[in-house]
Amino acid sequence: MPKTQKSNEPNEDGEVVTMEKRTAEQDEMVRKQNTWYAYSQMRQALKTFDPKEHKQYERVFKMLDSYKEPELPSCALPMNAKHPDNKDYRALESFLFESVAPATTTLNKVWDINGKDMKECPDLLLTGPIHVDVRRISGEEVLKLAARYRTGGQNWIYDSSHVVAFPNSPALCGFREKKFFEENGFIEPESGKEHKRKRLPVAVFNAAEKGFDEKLLAQYVSSCSICVVENIGVARNIYDGVFSLESLLPNVGEETEVDTILQIPEDSESNNQKLYNNRVDEEPLVGWKMESVEKKCTFEEVVNSHKRSGAYSREACRRLLDEPYEVEYIVENLIKQLCAVQIKPTDDKYKVPPNALLSCFLTNMDLPPPVLQKIGPEIEKFPDCFKISSNSNLLKLVKGDLPGIKTPQIYGKVTGGKTGGHSENGGAASINYNAGKEAVIWYSINFEYVGAFEKLLMLRKHTFYTTRVWPSEAELAAEGIIVSKFVQNPGALVFVGPGTYHWVYTEGYTVNVSWNIMPKTMHQLAILAIFHDHSLLEPTPFWIPIESIIWEMAKEKMKLDLEAFMVVKNMLCRSLAHCKFEIDIAINRKLKIVDDIPKEVDEIEKVCQGEDCPAKALFNLFAIRKEKEGLNAYCVNCAAKTDTVYIVHNLTELSTLYDNFKEE
Template identity: 30%
Template sequence: MTIPRKTLMPLHENYRGLDHKIDQMVIPDLDPNGKEQALCADQTPTIPNFTGELFLDIQTTSAKSIIEKAHKRINGINTVYDVLDISSRKYLISGDDDSVLKRELEFFADHNSKQAEDTREKAPKKGYLPVRIYKMSENEEEPFDNLQKAVKTSSILIIEGLCDVIGLKRKAFTLRELLKAMPEYKVNVSRQIPEPPEVNMLTVYDKKLEEKSQGWRANAIQHDVSLESFVDYYETSTASSIRALQSVKACPDNAESIIDTLQKELKNASLPLPRKYHIHPDATVIAFGTNIDINPENKYHKLKRQLKNVEKLPKFLRPTKDGDLMDHVPEILAGINTLQVYAKVPGVKTYPHIENGSLESVNVNLGPGNSVWYSVPLEYSAKLQELASEKMSSREKEEFFKQGYWPNEEECISRGIPIQKFIQRPFDTVYVGVGTYHWVVATGFTIQIAWNVASKCFRQLAMVAITHDHYLANKYTSLIPIEPMIWNMVRNKTDIDDKLKRLVKGMLCRSLANCKFEIDYVEKHNIRKVPIQKTHGFAPIERCHKCDVIVFNLLPTDTRPNVYCFQCLKPNNIDVVYQRYSIKKLSDFYDSVHLY
């Protein structure tokens, strides 16, 4: 629903009505009568959690005092911060009531045009929440000021006209152009059987090849193919579909036979599947070209045209900009701080997800087809996750973030979960707000470009911290290197406001205490520890060779040497531990952050 550009959303100063709850999760008030310590069952270092109680006042406690308190951790007692409460972090976050929903429904009702012919301008059915449309004009003075306010206060937003205002060139992102730039590229494809959004049948069958409904469960087949093979498939499928459409228009009486011919052509054009999968012999298995990386640091790719187009965006919409959170992450995180291209054919689905670390994201539809989007605001994310978990087996629940599923709209609404449902048309830009769950189905052939936005603000870093612990509670590894990022913010002397500074210092406190425990653990087990030198060849950010968790300050290695975390490499298998920073250096960084 189109809202005037200067109009602010309800509760624009209290995102989704959750700001106080978010505050208390990451920078809780110190309780003078509360706990003073936590018992730690695991005597092996893990990555720190960033939610829960702190047992000290970060405003008055020095790094030296933190180090002294952290020394008790080697005896199984944490006197700096509480252990991760898995039960409370199992689901992301929930609102206390429906007050935000009611306010927004009233807000949209006040702006509803009952005479509107465009379905996106009409009030949706009961149980659905309208989506704000922000229409841009090339003649508008200072066109991005109001847009920036709109995206930061919406759970999800459609931006019309952005591509025209900045002069984005669609041709730069056609598959043929990408193939010219990356002739050797391998693309990951998601193989699915096309079906309407309200239908969810088995893609992979048992040996009986029986077709049956699978509730919410979804299981696409993933494999890699050459970009050249995928481009041939995509262009052949597109051409066959266009011919069929033109033939039906010319001879509607022959529609049935034309569609039969099209089905055969699409099946013949299909990419081969890995042999281990059982697929119904009559099924046409489509291919979704996911995550085609536009990597600015890959010297073998000629991507100047694509990167130049991204630079046309206003700074607050770019994948990485000077001063944002990702500016302090010295590595490429595909799709997070770089752009990715998605090539869709009719029927392909993107399953429900939040962005990594609950970051915001941008998705531009370059056409020519449409996509149907569904989303759930942040305050209902826990309800959606809980309902999705009920549809899963015990094993699937253990790997919640690795499971694909496709929600039933009616079931969501009956559980009090509002759905935002809308069509993304060619050249529409969708801005996804912090922590918004969303899922998408393509209804036409379309190329889309997408990336994350990591704003340097309290709310975004707080949600990164909350999501980090949410991942830990669900045995999932975060891609965002949160410890290197926050320490680099201090090393780089980043200018931040007082509230964000307090959050950063609280997170540094937990990290510093954990670094001290790691050192005590290494010394207790008489493991050799040496300072890292440039000649050692370690990357600025290292991950465990086995579980992919971020390894921040102490890098345990085997004889090869591969880097592991302490959980995956036991003391008797550690050859040497490499140390990035001394405790003295980290303490100096910590004490340089002054709160007022």
């Protein structure tokens, strides 16, 4: 993208860029985007008309169909298809296992001879070198070694200075997978742009076909990075109407505030940053950053905005069917109508052209109990491997709702709406069901490429968790990073595997419902541990209570295969040591520790509120502080001397659980 010039400063071609010229360029871009949006809106509306009742239907169809996304690669698979990586997830099984359960390393002893009392607890790291053999060491011995940290600061259990990394180089998995798809009938395009020919097709299963088998599906998704299950809504008799925004309105509440993203709509391959930066004296937007406007709205405002936009678009389409030769006037009038009813930004910090059309994307809407109760029966109709309530879902072990992860969220999607690139919190797997009437376009990068992708982000001065990006598919392909781009039709489900990075585009108004799951596999547990430690490098929320999960697994003496067992046992050992560190640091800091937890304290969210604190979900020790907004939790490092510190489990109890969690 050309660099934005300061006023009266020559650009690279020696041309002086004035405010007037910059505004004129932007006005032309806005005109094109507004026109594209109006045509796209009418393309959706055309589906509601009967071709037999309108003589000009075919003419109008051809006129509007050019605004549809082109066909995308996919590969329909038989139910008995076995993923090439069913015994080596993403060709990274060794990397994942050794990240969390490495061979024991000798401790490099650097003892503080002055015997200084430590006042800061080391981070809980679930990956990297470990100095004890978890198969032989008892819980009591772990606690004795961990106690040595209190005076001098030597961690005898694990390397608390380790810096975790995502997989560093692309593995062979992508090539194995491509061969697998070719063996199942996929033919790579011989023409077109190189990055489009390099796309990895997505696996597609049809739930409506005879022979659809839940167990075989579960076996496949346990190994794949991402896949689509078509017609799951029809096959399972799922009532999509229960997810519509209008049906949710009475239970959500008209005045309930929701998060929305206002965006200038565009096609899936565009990222016109210039549209949001109309001052020539500002720094240019660089790289893949995706611009948008965040706004709090009432739920009723969003519903009405979508309804009015749809009504105006349908009326414009009806007029086009009657008078196709008046298309320019009809489009111009529709743009004016859409502009009049759109939700506008109210914050002056956003530089959005006043004449630009904006779509209002309802994002990540947490649902109140009455809505969860209403949609619950429909959620239970999905195959067991996708259910929140499944015994194979480790998130079932988490107490409480964990909104947006353990409970479903609703997305009210719009024409040209975009969800920026991300992996799920903690690298968890996720389920996304399209309960609306328009298609959704997905991009995804397999986990084995995430390390190389992160390096590209850093080169562009972006961060993995906090920068909203719309990556360039062509640039990724040039770096050897294989991308999948595929369509999710109405009534289809997308399964996103552990660690998969993805970004999503919407062709029109639709509703998606999404939730997370955590399969009971070694690679999901290892990826969770890697994401936990990686998130310490960049201040970002880590909502999944990983310690609570592994200790519940130990409490239940959960049966696991050997590799999964070793991963969990290693995490338990590290966690047990960290629990001892926390208590000893609290004692060194003369903090008061109480084991009788009041109900109002027990019910609050146990995530450290310390600014830029790397501590995540707090497990066993937390300080409580009464502040203006209510009670807040803090880790032992952020605790003030006046805070009350609560302990959940005594160390003997945890030590016993650790000892009793054994190989079968």
